[in-house]
Amino acid sequence: MFKNKTVVVTGAGGTLCSAIAIELASLGAKVALVGRTKEKLDVVYDKITAAGGVALVCPCDVTDEASVKALAKEVEEKLGGCDYLVNGAGGNNIKAMPTITKYDERELTGELPEGQKGLYNVDMDAFRSVLDINIMGTVLPTMEFAKQMVKKGGGSVINFASMNTYCPLTRCFAYAMSKAAISNLTQSFAAYYAPANIRINAIAPGFMVNERSKNYLGTVEDGLTARGQSVINHTPMGRFGQASDLLGCAKWLLSADAAFVTGITVPVDGGFLTLGGV
Numbered sequence: 001m002f003k004n005k006t007v008v009v010t011g012a013g014g015t016l017c018s019a020i021a022i023e024l025a026s027l028g029a030k031v032a033l034v035g036r037t038k039e040k041l042d043v044v045y046d047k048i049t050a051a052g053g054v055a056l057v058c059p060c061d062v063t064d065e066a067s068v069k070a071l072a073k074e075v076e077e078k079l080g081g082c083d084y085l086v087n088g089a090g091g092n093n094i095k096a097m098p099t100i101t102k103y104d105e106r107e108l109t110g111e112l113p114e115g116q117k118g119l120y121n122v123d124m125d126a127f128r129s130v131l132d133i134n135i136m137g138t139v140l141p142t143m144e145f146a147k148q149m150v151k152k153g154g155g156s157v158i159n160f161a162s163m164n165t166y167c168p169l170t171r172c173f174a175y176a177m178s179k180a181a182i183s184n185l186t187q188s189f190a191a192y193y194a195p196a197n198i199r200i201n202a203i204a205p206g207f208m209v210n211e212r213s214k215n216y217l218g219t220v221e222d223g224l225t226a227r228g229q230s231v232i233n234h235t236p237m238g239r240f241g242q243a244s245d246l247l248g249c250a251k252w253l254l255s256a257d258a259a260f261v262t263g264i265t266v267p268v269d270g271g272f273l274t275l276g277g278v
């Protein structure tokens with residue numbers, strides 16, 4: 001199903017999408033590995049090619065329109081036009097987050113204790129950059145690579161939503177609203193591109209383990225932070241997810257097995273969304 005197909009994976013140097021890129025390459029896909037940091041992409045490239053797969057390292061900032069156009073040209077020339085796009089580039093920025101969870105009048109007078117900040121004290125450039133990477137970083141590659149899918153008679157796209165898509169976590173304003181936008185744009189783009197036989201869906205991962213999450217959530221094995229314990233209390237399956245937990249869903253959404261599926265966001269969350277928290 002993926003043999004000789006061209007797959008573009010943005011965020012391919014990251015935790016979740018490196019696993020997706022490696023899996024699709026193992027099934028015969030030619031994979032363009034996209035991210036800003038070449039060194040991270042090189043690690044994934046080495047794993048794919050050592051196993052006999054085909055990959056291309058493509059450093060690119062997916063929020064920059066000219067860079068995305070240049071990326072699309074390179075992919076078309078070197079790998080053939082794009083069949084599948086995985087929009088994995090995204091994330092949060094701690095500078096865009098307050099440390100407190102509720103408004104405190106001292107955030108307006110500069111009297112919050114040292115090290116604490118409210119919504120009024122966050123870095124608004126960082127706030128804007130979170131909206132940009134999660135929203136425009138999905139919109140721009142989709143519009144550009146859809147042109148190639150059109151030429152090939154169709155294609156499929158996966159976007160990345162979040163548990164914040166459904167209900168915002170505390171302190172994550174920019175991240176949460178941008179991930180809510182992902183579900184919305186997945187629907188509107190799905191409707192728009194349906195006549196071109198391009199399907200657009202999203203995965204909403206639950207709380208997945210990576211090096212960053214170990215710092216702020218802890219681990220089930222070695223001890224959880226208060227926030228980590230709260231997540232586990234709300235996760236009926238009682239664990240964080242692994243990148244490998246997403247692979248089945250990603251392959252299904254991309255493949256012809258999901259030929260009549262478009263515009264949906266699929267939670268892969270160990271049941272996190274089944275509980276109201278009470």
Ligand SMILES: NC(=O)c1ccc[n+]([C@@H]2O[C@H](COP(=O)([O-])OP(=O)(O)OC[C@H]3O[C@@H](n4cnc5c(N)ncnc54)[C@H](OP(=O)(O)O)[C@@H]3O)[C@@H](O)[C@H]2O)c1
Pocket residue numbers: 010011012013014015016017034035036037038040060061062063087088089090091092133137160161162163204205206207208209210213
């Ligand atoms: N991990 C979770 O628990 C979780 C849960 C829900 C949703 N998600 C979403 O799933 C996606 C993948 O998450 P992850 O955990 O794999 O994150 P990750 O490990 O941080 O990987 C994200 C990748 O995106 C790349 N990236 C960031 N900004 C970029 C830009 N402007 N242009 C190109 N690449 C850019 C980063 O590489 P460079 O910095 O080198 O560019 C990074 O390798 C993200 O959209 C994330 O928000 C993750």
